[in-house]
Amino acid sequence: MTLHVGICGAGIGGVLAAIAIARAGAQVTVLEAAAELGEIGAGIQMTPNAARLLKKYGVDKAIGENLVSFEELNMRRKDGTPVGYTPISRVENALGQPWWLVHRHHLHTGLVDVARASGCTILTASRVTSLDYQSSHDGKVTVSTEAGAQHTFDLLVGADGVNSVVRKAIFPSIAPAPPTGNCAYRAIVPYAEIRKHAELRPLVEKLTMEVWMGHDAYIISYPISAGKDFNMVLSHHRDPPVHQVQEIDMQELRDEYKDFDPRIKKIVDMIPSAQRWPLLYVGPLESWCSPKKNVVLIGVSPACILFSHILKTFSLTMPTQDAAHAMTNHMAQGAATSMEDGAFLATCLKHHIQSPTSLPLADALSVYEQGRMPKAALKQQVSFMNGAIWHLPDGPAQQARDRAMSPELKNEPLLRSPNLYGDPRTVLEVYGYDAEAHAEEEVAAFLKKPGMMDRKTGVEKVQADKVMNWFLDDEQKFRPKL
Template identity: 60%
Template sequence: MSSSPLNIGIVGAGIGGLATAIALARAGAKVTVLESAAELGEIGAGIQMTPNVSVLLQRWGVDKEIGENLVRFEELNMRRKDGTRVGHTKIATLENTLNRPWWVVHRAHLHEGLVKVAERLGVTLLVNAAVTGLEYSKTQAVTLATRTRGSFVFDFVVGADGINSITRKTLFPDVAPEPPTTNCAYRALVPYDQIRKDPVAREIIEKKTMEVWMSDNAYIITYPICAGTQFNLVLSHHRPEKLRATQHDVPIHELHNEYKDFDPRIKRIVDMIDSTSRWPLMVTGPLESWSSPRKNVVLTGDAAHSMVNHMAQGAATAMEDGAFLGRCIAQVVQGKLRLDEAVTIYEKERMPKAFAKQQVSFLNGAIWHLPEGPAQRARDAVMAPELQGQYYVKSSNLYGDPKTVLDVYGYDAEKHAETVLAAHFNGGREPVDAAGIAKSLEDEYMGWFQAEKAKL
């Protein structure tokens, strides 16, 4: 093993790039992040840290940095656009089963927490360092040229530079993200204090809840952020044409008119929004590869697999990529794997996971956008047992559907990596104990309730 640490460059200091930086620094690599913006920060509003990534925030100590700005909510209510409740998930039941919280948070607070942990781990964060070119084919080393900071040479480069990724454009110039439909989203914040003054709207905020109002051409999802002081709204809608770029300063009457027939309680809150932007829902891939021929450059997050937002898994999937890659690179740092082997394992395991997320995200949007008719009535009927707290095996409410909860929210990227690596070092088959049981299956069938029993 080399006496010098593996020198890794990450293009992009967004949520996915910082999560990757943390995971790689924890793996023992020397990590430098190149960010094009003049200062670190995140724009936008709320984001869900679903249990599949809240476990990473806890494991990495990011949750301690964010503190009370990581908000937990009590329940999810699925509604028709007139406010009729048709589905329900008690979040404590889900959290207790998975032994992880479901947080909602402002993107800026999440980003700030990731920055603090990355810096504490020794990650170098360079702003005003827009990458303009990559040279990765002449030698095993990778050279990154930047607009204002000169050139950098790394042993390995991770392109975490989002939907407009220069890394992806260099590796795969013929690939371009596309909107699969005319679906777009508004995002907005309204202060809770303002809502409390409205005698109709304030009923919605009596408890900390996540609410979804479903309609054929639009939906609204809401939840509290910023220590419960801000009411976050994501407002899905369709346009006459496909949109490929964010539109700022949208005429506010367009937003107000889009939801004029919704439940008066949420309509009153929508009318409090005084400015917004319209965001396109873009999908990248699936790609045939995420890496360069030498495996010295690799993509993560939206650069590789941007997806629609209906399952709140875009940033989460990027964080999973980083966490999984970190465990693979740890084996390179320790001299147990070659870099190309680590990247091959990462691609083989994470590419189908990301593709599955893209599909389930699109399908959840289709479920929420069903027009009035037989399919919509069937959707609501199979959610109905949730309203009485009855046992059910499957639900069209994917935020509470047992299979989706286990597959998506119960996933642990680092444990997945450990299982795959153990199999790799054992000739392709996961090791078993004296009783012939593999650890991953023991964890799946017994570990979840033993963890709960340990609290008793």
């Protein structure tokens, strides 16, 4: 019998989940509230843990040249003084995966193309208004839409954003909130405009990521759209915390960064318009599943509320969604974490589909929860910490941070660094993560499968994958011998 999975929300996480679950052998229907598909917004990082999934499912081929590679990360004080440096090839070579930059629209279009090619049904103008997941004797979930349609699924996946209808139905007391007064502006300026100014050309003569760190404010920039556009995220704080997107006076934005490096300040002054986006937070939750294990949440990216008013006007897909674990954007892990959720969940469902008696659906979802919830909570914490590092005020802590990073300016690799985008431990733990391999380990452990330890050497496969197998070819990898 075919497992019919419904996915509420056709954002980045929802569509990646649809692809992975369909490839696992399920029938997939995606219900999207918007009248037409097409994300708006700005740039997004596909760090190696997310790039791995784009490659696995062929989404990278669908996006093509709009997946931009870049050469280096430069960490600066707000006045432009260099304090840290990471050659991106070092991260990519260590992890065996690329680190890409992309416009959300190009990413989403590629995902949708691959989802449809994988047999997924995507229904637009299908805003979910209610769900019945408790009354059915066979465990099925019935979903009603604003248009009056009803759909019945064996499993419903909630990927419908920080204001998730699905999350509200199973956890009505949970509400998103700003954990601090941290907000962000997003903006794009064409490289062609920047190159008109001789003093700015050193910033754009090659494709780089740049971070200017200041007290309670930073700017991060990187190339998108085949290297044609200079994307910026401009972090700042407001007291009291902001709960909704706000229109702003552009002079306010320009004044916010008046003491920054004159070069980036000149680019900031080129921004034609912007809004203030609050950074909202959800979780950690006690569970991501309904009691009957027939509804499950996945996340997408932080602060999906930010463009909601624009999207209602244009009837487009929400650019960032997170039903389960909204997090701040400081480690670029919101969308990546949601993509991991979908891939991990799909791996668990694959084992259920292949052997329903060995791994019932409820158990498959338990494996998903137990494996993914701690990982998402860790990423929320790492994102908070990186924001704290970048937002330090001038003084002893900032000076200690800069000293600890300074060997990077001589291209000296460090065992630890406050530059978390290049810190070996953080890179391995966050950017080196393989969601599908982790899911296979968790399923094997749950099923108590033999063969995880080599009887002769005592080496466990999980540890071999971390310590040995990363530098070996497939035919050389350590595999336990019973």
